[in-house]
Amino acid sequence: MLSEHVLEIFKEITRIPRESGFEGPVTDWLCKWAADRSLGCKRDATGNVLIIREAAPGKEDVPGLVLQAHQDMVCEKKSDFKFDFRKDPIPYVIKDGWMIAENTTLGADDGIGIAACLALLEDDAPTGRIECLFTISEETGMDGAEALEAGFFEGKTLINLDSEDEGQLFIGCAGGLNTKIRFRVRRGAPDAGAKLLRCSISGGQGGHSGDDINKGRANTVQLMARFLYSRLGDGLRLVSIDGGGKPNAIARECSAVVSVTGANAFKDAFKAFASDVKEEFHATDPGLEFECKAASSELDPLTRSAGARIITSLFASPHGVEAMSQDIPGLVQTSTNLASVHTGKGIVEIVTSQRSAATSERRAMAAKVRANFEQAGAEVRHMYEYPGWNPDVNSHILKRTVEAYRKLFAAEPEVKAIHAGLECGLFLQKFPGLDMISFGPTLRGVHAPGEKLELASMDKFVALLDEVVRNFE
Numbered sequence: 001m002l003s004e005h006v007l008e009i010f011k012e013i014t015r016i017p018r019e020s021g022f023e024g025p026v027t028d029w030l031c032k033w034a035a036d037r038s039l040g041c042k043r044d045a046t047g048n049v050l051i052i053r054e055a056a057p058g059k060e061d062v063p064g065l066v067l068q069a070h071q072d073m074v075c076e077k078k079s080d081f082k083f084d085f086r087k088d089p090i091p092y093v094i095k096d097g098w099m100i101a102e103n104t105t106l107g108a109d110d111g112i113g114i115a116a117c118l119a120l121l122e123d124d125a126p127t128g129r130i131e132c133l134f135t136i137s138e139e140t141g142m143d144g145a146e147a148l149e150a151g152f153f154e155g156k157t158l159i160n161l162d163s164e165d166e167g168q169l170f171i172g173c174a175g176g177l178n179t180k181i182r183f184r185v186r187r188g189a190p191d192a193g194a195k196l197l198r199c200s201i202s203g204g205q206g207g208h209s210g211d212d213i214n215k216g217r218a219n220t221v222q223l224m225a226r227f228l229y230s231r232l233g234d235g236l237r238l239v240s241i242d243g244g245g246k247p248n249a250i251a252r253e254c255s256a257v258v259s260v261t262g263a264n265a266f267k268d269a270f271k272a273f274a275s276d277v278k279e280e281f282h283a284t285d286p287g288l289e290f291e292c293k294a295a296s297s298e299l300d301p302l303t304r305s306a307g308a309r310i311i312t313s314l315f316a317s318p319h320g321v322e323a324m325s326q327d328i329p330g331l332v333q334t335s336t337n338l339a340s341v342h343t344g345k346g347i348v349e350i351v352t353s354q355r356s357a358a359t360s361e362r363r364a365m366a367a368k369v370r371a372n373f374e375q376a377g378a379e380v381r382h383m384y385e386y387p388g389w390n391p392d393v394n395s396h397i398l399k400r401t402v403e404a405y406r407k408l409f410a411a412e413p414e415v416k417a418i419h420a421g422l423e424c425g426l427f428l429q430k431f432p433g434l435d436m437i438s439f440g441p442t443l444r445g446v447h448a449p450g451e452k453l454e455l456a457s458m459d460k461f462v463a464l465l466d467e468v469v470r471n472f473e
């Protein structure tokens with residue numbers, strides 16, 4: 001059975017080191033695998049590999065298919081487990097229908113995709129031309145997909161084998177970019193009789209700015225700006241504001257140092273604000289904590305107008321879901337994340353990130369963020385843009401895959417897209433018009449020790465792939 005063969009090959013792959021950035025051993029192994037079977041193979045300077053099986057006699061007119069998986073895996077282990085990912089084989093057990101790595105990651109993400117490709121290449125079913133693309137460093141920034149040269153493969157249809165839920169077919173992902181904002185600021189002597197206070201908000205749930213942006217979670221930078229804005233009329237001057245972390249994370253904490261003339265009234269207001277906000281976020285962020293106490297700072301307060309411009313524009317900054325998909329119910333189409341703010345002596349910097357499957361919507365979202373901060377006198381720059389994959393509900397490969405799924409399992413697959421990045425978005429940049437789909441077996445706990453593969457779902461995944469490839473036209 002083809003699925004058993006896939007599992008045999010995957011077991012062999014678990015013995016080959018393939019940490020992101022150190023894929024050499026698996027890259028060499030793939031090239032040798034192709035040479036041993038007299039299959040065409042090329043490798044680019046980055047380490048991406050393409051193995052080619054020409055069309056069977058009589059199948060020369062069938063359109064070519066590209067099957068794609070990534071070579072690397074996330075290498076995580078339990079801290080007390082002695083293990084070297086650069087040389088040791090991954091230890092796994094098979095129990096209760098799952099293949100499990102108890103102390104390390106298993107690397108079924110995406111080793112099972114590689115194994116499925118190789119098993120199909122060895123299978124003797126007559127098919128059209130098949131190209132199997134194995135990219136590098138997907139897990140650490142999709143460097144392989146990014147560096148892929150136009151024309152590296154010829155097929156116009158690609159099946160990505162890097163999804164984690166059997167029964168789900170993915171047909172889209174978001175692209176993104178970061179928008180950085182910089183205020184140049186001046187400081188001045190403190191007001192007579194003013195005191196310094198440090199307010200902090202911590203313990204937010206946070207989360208991923210793509211997958212979790214529609215969950216209504218607290219953004220602590222936004223909350224801090226909301227409170228400070230409510231006190232602007234009361235002689236408040238901003239000294240510093242710092243919060244948030246990575247551009248793709250929802251801010252979990254934020255603190256601000258302010259100079260105020262009525263310290264007690266300010267503290268009382270913060271307390272009342274805290275109790276409102278705790279109630280507002282009682283379900284999503286039960287761990288929110290608020291504190292306001294006397295502070296000191298080496299910095300003088302910002303001029304009143306500079307502080308007000310920063311606080312007002314932070315408060316008015318968009319954050320969260322901008323639009324939902326018009327094709328796929330429940331899918332976020334466009335969003336923005338007010339990610340972080342940091343204060344230096346002469347500058348205050350804010351980082352935001354925008355996502356959308358559609359380039360026009362992503363850029364409009366970024367322009368809206370720009371407009372808000374430019375109006376307040378900041379310099380704004382857009383950077384690190386990567387393309388999305390806008391779902392095409394009329395895609396040919398989608399139609400073929402849905403038909404195959406119905407025929408094999410007498411059930412309806414779920415058709416989905418994600419509001420985060422996939423390699424597929426990057427492929428579109430170099431191969432415009434490429435028709436794509438992504439599916440895979442059921443994996444759980446990926447990227448962490450305990451990662452596991454559900455074997456029954458692998459049987460279905462392999463049967464589906466085989467059915468699609470065999471009958472593709």
Ligand SMILES: [Zn+2]
Pocket residue numbers: 070109110138162
């Ligand atoms: Zn993966």
